[in-house]
Amino acid sequence: MAGAPVSDPMNPTRSFQGLLLTLQRFWAERGCVVLQPYDMEVGAGTFHPATTLRALGPKPWKAAYVQPSRRPKDGRYGENPNRLQHYYQFQVILKPSPPDLQQLYLDSLQAIGVDMALHDIRFVEDDWESPTLGAWGLGWECWCDGMEVSQFTYFQQVAGVECAPVAGELTYGLERLACYLQGVDRIMDLNFNGLEGEDRVSYGDVFLQAEQEFSRYNFEHADTAMLFRHFNDAEAECRALLAAGEAGEGANDPRHSLALPAYDQCIKASHMFNLLDARGVISVTERQSYILRVRELSKACGAAWLKTAGGGAN
């Protein structure tokens, strides 16, 4: 919030939640619907249907939301200063991409307290690709004084479908950005609520135990036979829903009626794969075939979405 006094606990340079709220407010003021996190385990904010599916089809769309991202493989039992198996991304999606998207992004940095006269902001080539989503785009990693603080992507293809029009996607790595703003070297040391003394709550107070327990789960305890089963179940359910939602020959309404539930199952399969991968039970060759299976689901879901009202079908 531009102008919030530094003493304000909600100042983005003082608290993690202040950073979150500032970004939400900033993008709300620029016409985004501010959504809440999707209630499923995903590896990145991009998986949220508000991005993946809404990026498809002709309808304009502007949304911003925080999304917890689960990357089982990145767990370090809470011991690594900047690697976590659960962290937050702040995601902005604007379709079509506005002509001043770079400037809007820079304004958002200003809003969270980055002074452009002091800091070196750079757009460094980084082409984005998600093999499981069948998606790619061109853009940059955004650097602030040599640190990657965001990903900036112009989606070209999602779920195997050409984006028309193209959406612009911004992803802020919130913990990293907060470390930078608060001048802290370890994520767990972040001030979460901006208060001091005995009222102070750190990121570690909130998440350290979870990091430890989930690292144990991800690497040591996850029941791989069950995960394989869940993967297969989710895949089968996804396919069944895609088939069931298809309008039959001569139906009054030609639209697909189950695209969103089908996509949920695709997300589920993807997360099961990530857990299996973290457990090290998927060999290098098998890995590719699992990725392909998820991609096939996501492509089919994308195709179904285009046959819904949200996807532009009338």
Added chain:
Amino acid sequence: MPDLLLELFSEEIPARMQRKAAEDLKKLVTDALVERGLVYEGAQAFATPRRLALHIAELPVRGRDIREERKGPRVGAPEAAVQGFLKAAGLVSLDQATVVSDPKKGDSYIAIIEKPGQETVAAIAEIVPQVIRSFPWPKSMRWGKASAAGASLRWVRPLHSILCTFGPETEEPEVVRFDVDGIASGNTTYGHRFHAPQAITVRRFDDYVAHLEKAKVVLDADRRKEIILTDARNLAFAQGLDLVEDEGLLEEVAGLVEWPVVLMGAFEERFLEIPGEAIRATIRANQKSFVLRDPATGALANKFILVSNLNASDGGSAIVAGNGRVVRARLSDAAYFFATDKGSLPDLDTFRDSAGTLGLDLAKPLDQRMAKLDKLGVVFHAKIGTQGARVQRIAALARELAPIVGADPDLAERAAKLAKADLPTEMVGEFPELQGLMGRKYAELQGENPSIAAAIEEHYKPLGPSDRVPTDPVSVAVGLADKLDTLVGFWAIDEKPTGSKDPYALRRAALGVIRLVVENGVRLSLAGVARDPDLVSFFHDRLKVVLRDAGARHDLVDAVLGEGASNNDDLLLITRRVDALSRFLDTEDGVNLLSGYRRAANILKAEEKKDGEGAFAAAADLQLIADAGLIEEKGLAVALAQATPKAEAAVAKEDFEGAMAALAELRPAVDAFFDKVTVNDPDPALRANRLKLLNQLREATRAVADFSRIAG
């Protein structure tokens, strides 16, 4: 004469694409101008992260008028022919055509078509939009509202504005007006994103460069590089340090800034325990910064040079602090990787069977990593199998090759077993370019024999024609085993290089084998290890390339390889033979013997046509020569009887100089023979015998090479 100024202003262009894009812009625009007859004095193209610019000096105001004559039908030709002519020439009626008279052919029509030269401004307004629409970016994208339609403009990143002016130095230039997907050309640009974001009105190249400079944009990438290098050296010098120069990094960094500001950062000295190569790799790859060296010790210093894009209001201290924090985090990671790699793996028990199969000592960290690599079943190639199986084959082959290259078989086998052990280390996982090098470090730390440690790093070498070839016999054994196993494996699954496609760098592997063998004087029979005759001939092809690059004649290689190419499977011997042959043919004896050989071969060819192939294959009848032959005939027979076994013996001893010298002894007898003896004697017996003698000469030369393949 007027100049053209063109600028395409966009969002950040990837650094690696900028230089080529500027060149492409220049070529495409100037080619199109020249094609329209618009020649110019000079052209220069530039690139910064946000713009491509082109300046073309001294173009004419308009192209030359074109006058063209088109011949038509004769006067009184059928109506169809007349109509066709009118249509082709763009005439309405015959009144517009001219009649010409020819004394032989009579009167006919011609059309004289005069096209006034195109205004250059109009030509530019046609050319530039075309160039923009079909620009050869390696990767391009669509954006914004326009991308809802199918065929919207593609550019490397969103294109924002186009500046295009044309005019002489003395007058106000004119804006060349055109429109590309809603972007109208104009005469404005923008300065540095943060220092001077306002629009700038530009007239021509001179004031464009000056305006940009004032707006904190250095247009010329080479000047940015110079600024960065000079400032970096000076900052280093002030601290008594040397800059570790890095052209690739410099080029990239110059493409990331419009206004380079060079700063120095530091990190804690304790990080210097990390191998210098790893420090450099992380600082280079992740931070795009330069490292510094202490000139006294040659060791890395705990400082680095970063290049920012901002004249910060605090002199850059926040930027230095921020970069320092990131570098420290990266180095903490690297230190953690290094420490982890030096320690024991937690799940050792699961690797016991792998360690057993491979004969590894699980008390040692690097052995553990190899066991892990095997246990995980990491695939080298889906059809060839796992890394573990591959390492076993390489170890067996290295052991087999060891005596041939003069290496201790135990050392060679052990080195091969550890050669890939660094692949599952944390450090190599993070910095793949450190493979081999980290293996060597870890081997040294666990007290391996120095030759083993060296071989782990060097077995990948040589990586290219200019890379050093290892000389330690253990490195040679493992290097050969690794490359041969790769080649044999890919040949077995029929994944050979074709044309420009060589995804597994098999040509490089074969070249590596050739250089290892030839430069170390290794005698290796390829057929034994290569198995597939096709692979042997692949080696021959690569060898030809190598020898040709080294200045040898292509035909001499063919001559040495001869017809039974697959028997010639010793690369070192082939090379030596080519050398000896090449030297021999540089002597007078060599030249004359070759011409003698050719005469003999030509006569034989002609006569064999009459008498049939192999008609003169038998040895000449010496008695007949003694009884009825000429003295020169006898002389050749004697010379052949002496020289042939000598040459063969020398070849058997691999003394190719000796073999050539033996052949050289034939020369006077051959010269005298052709001087005095008529081969096609009326007496059929004498004729046949003389031809047999020539056949013996032909065969004698075959001992060293197939002379028929020598060109010229």
